[in-house]
Amino acid sequence: MAARRIAVIGSLNIDMITRTSRIPEAGETLTAESFDTGFGGKGANQAVASARLASNDIKVQMVGNVGNDGFGNDYFEAMEKEGIDGSRVQRVRGQKTGVSVIIVDEATGENRILFTKGANYAFEEVADGSVGKDWDLVPSNADVVVFQLEIPLPVVLHNIKAASEKGKHVIFNPAPASTVPDAAFSHIDTLIMNESESAILSGPTEDHNMPSTEELAAFFLKKGVKDTVIITLGGQGLVYVTKSGESGRVPAKKVKVVDTTAAGDTFVGAYAVARVKDGFSYNAALDFATTAAAKSVERHGAMAAIPYLSDLA
Numbered sequence: 170m171a172a173r174r175i176a177v178i179g180s181l182n183i184d185m186i187t188r189t190s191r192i193p194e195a196g197e198t199l200t201a202e203s204f205d206t207g208f209g210g211k212g213a214n215q216a217v218a219s220a221r222l223a224s225n226d227i228k229v230q231m232v233g234n235v236g237n238d239g240f241g242n243d244y245f246e247a248m249e250k251e252g253i254d255g256s257r258v259q260r261v262r263g264q265k266t267g268v269s270v271i272i273v274d275e276a277t278g279e280n281r282i283l284f285t286k287g288a289n290y291a292f293e294e295v296a297d298g299s300v301g302k303d304w305d306l307v308p309s310n311a312d313v314v315v316f317q318l319e320i321p322l323p324v325v326l327h328n329i330k331a332a333s334e335k336g337k338h339v340i341f342n343p344a345p346a347s348t349v350p351d352a353a354f355s356h357i358d359t360l361i362m363n364e365s366e367s368a369i370l371s372g373p374t375e376d377h378n379m380p381s382t383e384e385l386a387a388f389f390l391k392k393g394v395k396d397t398v399i400i401t402l403g404g405q406g407l408v409y410v411t412k413s414g415e416s417g418r419v420p421a422k423k424v425k426v427v428d429t430t431a432a433g434d435t436f437v438g439a440y441a442v443a444r445v446k447d448g449f450s451y452n453a454a455l456d457f458a459t460t461a462a463a464k465s466v467e468r469h470g471a472m473a474a475i476p477y478l479s480d481l482a
């Protein structure tokens with residue numbers, strides 16, 4: 170049987186992390202404690218999560234842009250090491266790879282982050298309603314296609330629609346939080362988001378009674394989501410509802426929490442792996458993604474914390 174394929178369409182960034190005993194004042198030069206670089210971006214994180222958690226009969230492909238720079242080269246090497254198909258990652262001339270400069274104040278643990286979009290946003294700009302010639306990103310052989318919001322919204326919306334019309338299973342993780350036009354919901358099969366993303370995605374309301382998480386999840390099904398809505402609640406687990414009438418809460422696994430940075434991306438990548446498998450069941454998929462996400466919070470870092478299938482045994 171041909172391998173099942175997951176395509177992740179989204180961002181690839183380099184994280185540049187400096188740890189310091191305090192934040193320097195304006196005009197001050199301070200010697201930092203340490204410096205490190207890492208691969209990041211929600212798209213790349215989710216592709217890596219899928220690749221590390223997939224069995225041999227599942228292939229993972231990344232689709233997005235890097236710059237024509239050394240970081241871009243590093244990314245191709247990293248994808249190869251992770252077993253990710255990078256043939257649809259474009260190296261964009263005259264662009265830099267997206268970068269997050271992260272300063273960690275060791276005394277307080279607080280982060281300060283400066284994100285530069287770089288190549289992630291290097292798509293043809295067009296007048297409202299038309300489509301750029303470099304916007305068609307959905308691989309024809311993908312079974313499940315995963316989207317987030319760290320590339321331009323019109324490009325995401327165009328490809329969600331295209332993927333849905335080609336019969337792909339569309340997983341959408343609306344992060345960083347944003348609203349999307351109502352028409353998008355009927356092209357989404359699985360919507361996965363955290364609580365604050367769900368509040369923003371649901372749009373402004375004149376109703377002063379806060380809806381419950383269950384009501385919010387059901388609201389997105391009414392908006393047109395075709396299969397499942399999952400709202401993750403950090404250490405409280407998640408709430409889910411399905412079009413076929415299943416719903417419930419799944420508690421988080423009890424683990425020693427070290428760093429929750431990559432929990433959401435690990436969850437999405439793991440769910441995509443469970444979704445693409447034959448014999449999919451909601452319970453098994455939610456349990457697999459919950460177990461993988463819990464494993465990621467036991468470790469420091471973003472991509473470095475994403476577990477492998479063998480870690481879940």
Ligand code: ATP
Binds near residue numbers: 402421424429
């Ligand atoms: P992040 O932005 O930190 O990557 P997120 O806000 O998108 O994450 P969360 O709702 O925090 O997503 O977490 C996703 C899933 O990860 C949860 O549903 C849960 O299964 C798992 N998880 C998160 N935090 C914990 C925790 N403290 N203990 C165990 N599991 C956790």
